[in-house]
Amino acid sequence: MTxxxxxxxxxxxxxxxxxxxxxxxxxxIESRLLPLARKCGLAGIPDLVAKIRxxxxxxxxxxxxxxxxxxxxxxxxxVPFDHFRDTIMPELLKARAARRAVRIxxxxxxxxxxxxxxxxxxxEMSAALVGWRVEIIATDLSQEVLEKSKAGIYSQFxxxxxxxxxxxxxxxxxxxxxxxxxxxxxxxxxxxxLNLLHDFSQLGSFDVVFCRNVLIYxxxxxxxxxxxxxxxxxxxxxxxxxGAAETVVGLxxxxxxxxxxxxxxxxxxxxxxxxxxxxxxxxxxxx
Amino acid sequence: MKTCLVVDDSGVVRKIARxxxxxxxxxxxxxxxxxxxxxxxxxxxxxxxxxxxxxxxxDGFEFLVQLRRLPGGDQxxxxxxxxxxxxxxxxxxxxxxxxxxIMKPFDKDIVIAKFQEVGLIALDAPTEA
Numbered sequence: 543m544t545x546x547x548x549x550x551x552x553x554x555x556x557x558x559x560x561x562x563x564x565x566x567x568x569x570x571i572e573s574r575l576l577p578l579a580r581k582c583g584l585a586g587i588p589d590l591v592a593k594i595r596x597x598x599x600x601x602x603x604x605x606x607x608x609x610x611x612x613x614x615x616x617x618x619x620x621v622p623f624d625h626f627r628d629t630i631m632p633e634l635l636k637a638r639a640a641r642r643a644v645r646i647x648x649x650x651x652x653x654x655x656x657x658x659x660x661x662x663x664x665x666e667m668s669a670a671l672v673g674w675r676v677e678i679i680a681t682d683l684s685q686e687v688l689e690k691s692k693a694g695i696y697s698q699f700x701x702x703x704x705x706x707x708x709x710x711x712x713x714x715x716x717x718x719x720x721x722x723x724x725x726x727x728x729x730x731x732x733x734x735x736l737n738l739l740h741d742f743s744q745l746g747s748f749d750v751v752f753c754r755n756v757l758i759y760x761x762x763x764x765x766x767x768x769x770x771x772x773x774x775x776x777x778x779x780x781x782x783x784x785g786a787a788e789t790v791v792g793l794x795x796x797x798x799x800x801x802x803x804x805x806x807x808x809x810x811x812x813x814x815x816x817x818x819x820x821x822x823x824x825x826x827x828x829x
Numbered sequence: 830m831k832t833c834l835v836v837d838d839s840g841v842v843r844k845i846a847r848x849x850x851x852x853x854x855x856x857x858x859x860x861x862x863x864x865x866x867x868x869x870x871x872x873x874x875x876x877x878x879x880x881x882x883x884x885x886x887x888d889g890f891e892f893l894v895q896l897r898r899l900p901g902g903d904q905x906x907x908x909x910x911x912x913x914x915x916x917x918x919x920x921x922x923x924x925x926x927x928x929x930x931i932m933k934p935f936d937k938d939i940v941i942a943k944f945q946e947v948g949l950i951a952l953d954a955p956t957e958a
Contacts, residue, residue: 698932702932702939702942704946706929706946707929711916711920711923716915
């Protein structure tokens with residue numbers, strides 16, 4: 543890949559998905575885009591870059607999707623799901639007792655492992671949730687990934703990463719080499735395509751937001767902007783769950799960490815001024 | 830150091846499992862069928878058993894049933910590791926007291942995930958590559 547091509551792609555990915563690639567990430571672009579080039583019937587990356595440079599929106603969209611990491615597994619990191627079961631839901635059962643409704647957003651829902659892990663835990667506590675309306679909204683940048691999530695079909699490898707065997711037996715149906723999550727659990731999750739760089743206020747308000755391992759690819763200003771817009775969708779007794787390597791500390795005052803609960807944050811009640819930043823507003827308007 | 834008994838009639842599988850488990854910090858002992866494994870358990874109970882299903886002399890299921898009847902035989906965490914990947918086999922194994930179940934083919938990530946699941950290793954356990 544020529545240096546101008548690399549620079550061009552870096553800027554393209556930054557503008558379209560917030561992905562902030564450092565100069566040493568050329569290998570990552572090559573490893574993700576070569577399979578895509580082949581899939582598109584092109585000889586290699588130079589031909590793909592030519593298509594992208596010519597403004598082919600189909601190739602641009604596919605390239606952006608190919609670059610966003612979708613590595614995920616059931617109950618990934620375990621701790622956030624323990625927080626969900628042992629801290630978040632018990633508190634919301636009290637705080638929302640009058641309304642009897644909880645809305646959960648998986649902001650990087652990917653291929654469904656995270657929203658379905660939450661759905662399984664909700665099933666396990668269904669006795670306490672009789673008469674409650676619990677919504678899980680899973681969004682992702684990639685339509686291809688969302689389709690996989692909707693289908694809820696996983697390979698033997700995928701169901702063995704983090705999913706306890708008892709849950710596999712209980713909530714999945716075997717079909718040859720594949721396992722499909724039960725219709726009842728699939729019905730608990732709604733899917734929407736969404737770019738976090740764009741306005742997401744139309745999703746409504748949320749009590750719980752899982753936003754794990756997606757902001758790490760964004761630059762600092764973009765992170766702050768997303769946090770501030772998330773805070774506007776949440777009441778102060780809501781919960782934000784971030785990935786193990788992520789924090790709001792030093793970035794924004796709109797969320798504060800929950801003591802002794804790694805990765806768990808609550809809105810502080812402070813609202814950052816302004817709507818979306820001009821740069822992001824311009825970007826969003828362009829789509 | 831925790832001990833894991835690897836029970837499989839394939840020497841190749843035992844070798845692969847040994848490499849993965851030693852990388853996870855386990856002392857590994859091997860047995861080529863359920864009967865040999867049961868004798869090993871009578872001598873000294875391991876903390877973990879990685880257990881194939883189909884083997885000559887005594888299969889994995891029969892071994893598990895016998896193990897759970899031994900004094901202290903309720904202690905080892907038993908993780909099946911087998912090509913028997915049907916839901917009927919999985920249910921039978923769990924009913925007989927298996928703690929986890931790996932469907933072959935397996936890799937290091939799956940073994941780590943399953944061993945974490947049953948509490949044999951910590952969630953953030955460092956492993957050699």
